[in-house]
Amino acid sequence: MTRLLRYPTVDELGTRAADLAARHPRDVRLRRVGTSRAGTPLWLLSVGRGGRQVLVVAGPHANEPVGGATVLRLAERALADPRLTEGADATWNLLLCLDPDGLRRNEGWLTGPYTLGRYFRNFFRPGFLEQPEWLPDGAAAAALPETRALLRLQDELRPVLQCSLHGVDVGGGFVELTRDLPGIARRLAHAAARLGVPRELGAYDALYWPGLGPAVYRIPPPRRGDLTAAITEAAVESTWFHPHRHGTVTAVVEAPMWGVAAVADGSPPADAEATLRTVSGTLRHDTALLRHLLALVRPHLAAAPDAARLLAPVDDYLLVCPRLADAWDPDAGAAARRPLPPLSTARLAALRIAGRRLALRTAGLLHQLVRHAGHDPAGVLPELDRLIDAWCADYRDGCAARWIPVARQCEYQTRVVLAAFELAARGPHPWSRSGEPGWGCGAAVPMHRE
Structure with a gap:
């Protein structure tokens, strides 16, 4: 694997995925599953041919590019270790970027150098109604072509696990779940400690949501509300919950860019x-x-x-x-x-x-x-x-706030996704070694430092 020094662009994601498919034609498929509003292809990279479908969605928010690096790393991990595919009867379906048009608008800061001033002066994230994960008027009325493509994919695959890959610009790492995955908090803690990522123990995104463990939150079912509630509390229908009918558990995996140690301090405040x-x-x-x-x-x-x-x-x-x-x-x-x-x-x-x-x-x-x-x-x-x-x-x-190198952000997110898969698939699996933590907490995963 090449050293990961920066985030991949939209074009680089497509090129690297096509290269993987060309080098591994028996195990890797690349297909177009939709088109963005600006005409950019939405590419799905699939690794393995098992019956258990896993769907990993990168780039749902335009300013959160770590997911693109993570899906490429997941593809490489799945190719390198058949225990993640054949041994688990699994196919990894990796959507390279759900909002490629928005990601292109972030290219003013995307490839570095990474400073807070450069990031915020070149930051772009569309308005709430143009973010493709949300279904403010329900799935049947989904207006964005990116949203409709994701909904079709969810209904086609009926995945056992869906992971939505997000990035926290300033703060810490955490996970939000539509169903509990007992054990995920321990795996997250292990990955965070190994990689120097603070866990966000009181995430603003989950301010009113129930906790399932340190830095793990339960996403409540959608409800009707006004626009401000929808924006601040994710209180509308979403593509997180759409595949719930198929028995899917969705994990929203957040990895920070600039880490802040105070978000991991669970002590009582002074005032x-x-x-x-x-x-x-x-x-x-x-x-x-x-x-x-x-x-x-x-x-x-x-x-x-x-x-x-x-x-x-x-x-x-x-x-x-x-x-x-x-x-x-x-x-x-x-x-x-x-x-x-x-x-x-x-x-x-x-x-x-x-x-x-x-x-x-x-x-x-x-x-x-x-x-x-x-x-x-x-x-x-x-x-x-x-x-x-x-x-x-x-x-x-x-x-x-301190910058976390891209390689560590990506490795952290990868380990949390693999932990969620192990727990969602249930039961003992061959990629967990006896007496050792599984892939999810990284005991058997080599660390790629910058």
Whole structure:
């Protein structure tokens, strides 16, 4: 295996998958299962010919590229060890990227150098309604061709396990499950410890979800709600739950880019209410600044290339920020607040990171809007640069965010996926050695360092 120094691009994913298929025609198939909105093929790489189908979906979020590296590594692992295919009666179906158009928009930072400022100034993630994992109006009304392709694939394969590969920009690693996989928390802990990845013990994404173990959360069944609830709580139907009818368990596997040790600190906080007041007050202050800058910029964007697509996530973020600030503020009225779960140092750190993330993403998208327009008549770029630099410094110095090399992100995610497969397939399997942890926690997996 080549040393993994950076994330693969859309074109590199396709080229490397085609090369694997050409070199291993008996064991590997590559087929087109759909087409993106911009006409990019959606490629499925299948390894093995067993009856148990595993579906691994990379790139559901445009700014989370680690999954592409992970599916290529999974393909290589499955080819190298028949215990993962023939020995388990399994076929590994690896969707190289669910949102290739969005991934292309991240190529300004994708290949490095990896700094927080470069990432947020070139960050792209579409608005909520253009993210292909979500089914806000149900599967029958799925509008995006990428979504429809994934739904067809799920109904064709009826997988025993589906893994959706995600990346946390700042924070720690965790897993979200539609069904419990007893033992996954121990495997995750082992992989995280071996690879120096902090476990996120109070993930913002799962703030109101039940825990199944440290850094493992149960995804609740979808429910109807307003758009802000859908965006902040994943409270709508999704492609995570669509294959539930086939007996599929879905594991959403999150791997961090910049790790923060505090998200793994389960100790009681010194003064939770003071921290919440600071976090909510900061979010309100930052939101007001960003709304002002947006008001200055918006009148000049009519002719800017792709302004609508960049404005959609900006509007999403500015819609949810006030609601979140109220939800986290201990002084907000009862009508504005939903009771928070028990608070630990880890959970408070996750909320601080989440609030800062919303502001940074918004500022980064506004920065791109002005750059794409080709001029800055409102004179906002210096202020946006100042805010982005200050907020990135807060991540780096205030939260002690540290870059995790791509190879370690990928290896961590690979080990968690393999652990989930072992547990979902149930029973003893030949790839687990007697007296040793299985592939999932990496006891038999060589570590590829940068």
